[in-house]
Amino acid sequence: MDKPLIVGVDGSDPSLRALDWAVDRAEAYGVPLRVVHSSRWEWYEGHTPSFDINRSSVQVLSEHIVASAVERAQSRAGAMKVTGEVLPEDPSFALVRVGAEAGAVVVGSRGRGELADLLLGSVSLSVAARATVPVLVVRGEAKNVASGFRTVVLGVDDARDSALAVEFAFQEALTAHASLTVLHAWRCPAREVPDVPMADHEEHRDRAEEQVELAVREAMAAHPEVTVRREAIEGHARTVLLDAARGADLLVVGARRRKGHVGMQLGPVNHAVLHHAVCPVAVVPHG
Structure with a gap:
């Protein structure tokens, strides 16, 4: 910055x-x-x-x-x-x-x-x-606001839209001398339907892990001094991010702008973390 x-x-x-x-x-x-x-x-x-x-x-x-x-x-x-x-x-x-x-x-x-x-x-x-x-x-809580965990959490969705949020999160981690945890939440609808092969579940998991890798590959090469942990976690994005925020000093999310008759809006995951996260939240616009 x-x-x-x-x-x-x-x-x-x-x-x-x-x-x-x-x-x-x-x-x-x-x-x-x-x-x-x-x-x-x-x-x-x-x-x-x-x-x-x-x-x-x-x-x-x-x-x-x-x-x-x-x-x-x-x-x-x-x-x-x-x-x-x-x-x-x-x-x-x-x-x-x-x-x-x-x-x-x-x-x-x-x-x-x-x-x-x-x-x-x-x-x-x-x-x-x-x-x-x-x-x-x-x-959020006092320890989170006081940077007591030395951890920045980044939530990524589509790797193609995450570049600005990724760069912001890396810069925050670098400046705060903190580690960075990169999370991608995913769900397999097939698991909710009986008699569906487990291959579908594995395919969703592999695709999610690939999204995380693609999202941070260039930033990791540019900032090798930042310790990065990457995780693809099965579950609802809001639940995954809110759980991770408990041990974070900052939660970073991207915001895909939706232009409509009432102006630009935030998605449901953005709303959830802004209202309920126990640590500071950074909303980085893209799109």
Whole structure:
């Protein structure tokens, strides 16, 4: 990563947790950190605005949130360059827009509005679904967030679509001095049907193992210093990845964008890991 890292903050505990995590990531990569706050964040997360609201007081609060976040980041990082800004626009739109100029966008798992009890905040979900750069959602248990396992997990599906996620995962493992576990989940429908030859099962398994090999072959040759473990595991992808996340510092998944009448969407596996993983999740767009 050679571009600035952007982190979205709203003053909530999850966003400050994401801020600290982003500081450590930016420092490890040797890139500047850009702290962004939208003055409309509370409206987006479920806060009901009053008609008597003083817009100048909103601006003052927003500037305070950013200034406090920048001060916190600088005290944690030392000499690393940290900047902050308030954007008067929809928070998800703002982060997607400015994120296009960044190496990645970091967000917390939830906001501080009336919907803060959701598993994943609406801003985080929207940014992960629409950003054109990797989005890192900081969530999970303390040990996972603190990089206590020294393990990055990468989920791959179709090897032809996995190149960007693979490269991102290798760079994360390299920068964090972590090992990399590459997983491909597969299922054999024939096992659910009586009197089907076991040859079908073996064929599915062999094909799955080939997908893993094809997905990481070039990256392994380019990054021989990264310790890589490859596994093709029979089961539902969401279950396989969520189980692996328990012992990971970061879970990396690709996102195949689907353009429709409601915009770009995430698939069911992406939704599952974003809502339930016990470690930070990186969503890397492709397609």
